[in-house]
Amino acid sequence: MSEHHEIVIVGGGTAGLSIAARLRAAEDPPAVAIVEPSDKHYYQPIWTLVGGGVFPREISERDEADLIPTGATWIRDAVESFDPEHDTLTTRDGRTLTYDYLVVAAGIQLDWDRIGGLREALGKDGVCSNYSYESVDSTWQTIRGFRGGTALFTFPSTPIKCAGAPQKIMYLAEHAFRRQGVRDKTRVVYGCAAPAIFGVPKYRAALEKIVDARQIETMFSHDLVEIRADAREAVFEHEGRSVVVKYDMLHVTPPQSAPDFIERSPLANAAGWVEVDKHTTQHTRYANVFSAGDCSSMPTSKTGAAIRKQAPVLAQNLLAHRAGRPLPASYDGYASCPLVTGYGTVMLAEFGYDGKIMETFPFDQARERYSMWALKAYGLPTMYWNGMLRGRM
Numbered sequence: 001m002s003e004h005h006e007i008v009i010v011g012g013g014t015a016g017l018s019i020a021a022r023l024r025a026a027e028d029p030p031a032v033a034i035v036e037p038s039d040k041h042y043y044q045p046i047w048t049l050v051g052g053g054v055f056p057r058e059i060s061e062r063d064e065a066d067l068i069p070t071g072a073t074w075i076r077d078a079v080e081s082f083d084p085e086h087d088t089l090t091t092r093d094g095r096t097l098t099y100d101y102l103v104v105a106a107g108i109q110l111d112w113d114r115i116g117g118l119r120e121a122l123g124k125d126g127v128c129s130n131y132s133y134e135s136v137d138s139t140w141q142t143i144r145g146f147r148g149g150t151a152l153f154t155f156p157s158t159p160i161k162c163a164g165a166p167q168k169i170m171y172l173a174e175h176a177f178r179r180q181g182v183r184d185k186t187r188v189v190y191g192c193a194a195p196a197i198f199g200v201p202k203y204r205a206a207l208e209k210i211v212d213a214r215q216i217e218t219m220f221s222h223d224l225v226e227i228r229a230d231a232r233e234a235v236f237e238h239e240g241r242s243v244v245v246k247y248d249m250l251h252v253t254p255p256q257s258a259p260d261f262i263e264r265s266p267l268a269n270a271a272g273w274v275e276v277d278k279h280t281t282q283h284t285r286y287a288n289v290f291s292a293g294d295c296s297s298m299p300t301s302k303t304g305a306a307i308r309k310q311a312p313v314l315a316q317n318l319l320a321h322r323a324g325r326p327l328p329a330s331y332d333g334y335a336s337c338p339l340v341t342g343y344g345t346v347m348l349a350e351f352g353y354d355g356k357i358m359e360t361f362p363f364d365q366a367r368e369r370y371s372m373w374a375l376k377a378y379g380l381p382t383m384y385w386n387g388m389l390r391g392r393m
């Protein structure tokens with residue numbers, strides 16, 4: 001038995017909810033079903049400040065049921081496979097769904113097991129991560145209890161969500177160590193698989209100055225591959241050889257990838273992401289399939305900020321296609337990254353495709369400011385819950 005819905009959205013996270021809200025707000029709203037297995041939704045950007053001890057993690061969590069737009073159907077299940085030739089998908093619970101339009105918004109997969117020893121070590125003996133609700137509290141516990149030694153922060157060799165997050169927590173920790181009076185007996189080390197601190201030259205230059213001023217040691221092109229928790233050793237791969245760093249605190253950003261069920265489907269490109277046109281968000285081979293957010297192939301920075309601009313484009317284009325009109329809207333690659341550089345300071349990076357600077361404010365955004373901290377800590381969460389997820393901004 002199959003069940004038909006005009007539009008099926010896979011994933012009720014940042015992208016799925018924002019798009020559903022916009023579709024339901026249309027003049028002639030389509031019937032929308034959201035397939036989402038989780039009964040909780042998380043505002044992940046605030047985990048940086050949770051890991052820094054500014055907020056409790058509970059403020060990031062809300063019931064999925066309260067966020068499903070009025071009139072949309074929530075199917076509490078997980079998609080397992082796609083058959084886009086027959087406009088069909090199957091779920092974990094054995095459902096078969098058919099659709100007129102499919103929107104894939106299932107986020108990115110965290111590959112904790114790709115680092116040897118990480119899963120067993122996480123949350124204990126100085127090993128922590130802001131990258132999940134389960135582990136984020138361990139970050140602040142580790143920072144708060146730190147008495148000196150080597151504090152190591154890593155960045156993997158894969159694409160990740162919020163490429164700034166691995167270093168934001170490092171700046172908060174470094175600041176916290178100064179406040180706790182242990183900075184003079186501490187080495188702060190950034191073990192980063194990328195070749196530079198940030199991709200966009202304007203912000204890279206500003207961040208390099210901060211790293212220098214705070215005496216943070218950088219190890220670029222170093223990819224964390226193993227944790228030997230008993231010996232408190234982190235093993236990196238660097239130019240074909242192993243480099244071992246002893247740590248007292250280790251904040252890990254796990255390798256990430258396209259979700260397996262997407263990667264093995266006909267919707268994926270060679271790298272596993274849903275293969276869409278980077279401006280229209282429409283699939284390059286299946287005209288009734290669209291995708292946005294972290295699981296899409298769009299070569300932008302994987303952030304909620306990017307989704308804020310992708311969601312209206314996707315909704316407008318899908319509705320136009322449904323009405324038999326040409327696709328009117330185009331996404332320019334906009335993404336933003338509020339680079340937290342300490343308690344009370346943020347540098348707001350905003351850029352589009354090919355690193356084009358796309359700043360909102362009339363001042364130099366490569367400077368650290370309290371106003372941008374206030375935006376990050378208070379303004380953006382409010383915009384998210386009350387605006388973006390409701391299809392209003």
Ligand code: FAD
Pocket residue numbers: 010011012013014015016035036037038043044045046047048077078079080105106107108130131132161162165259261292293294295302303304305306307336337338
């Ligand atoms: P998600 O919001 O993760 O949602 C994906 C949904 O798909 C989930 O609800 C999941 O349960 C569901 N799903 C998974 N598998 C299936 C399946 N098989 N079937 C159906 N549903 C499925 N962004 C910013 O803009 N600014 C920041 O400062 C920022 N900081 C960050 C800091 C951290 C520590 C982290 C972790 C992220 C940060 N981000 C930031 C990134 C931002 O949170 C993500 O880019 C954004 O939430 C991605 O939205 P999404 O809809 O693609 O995925």
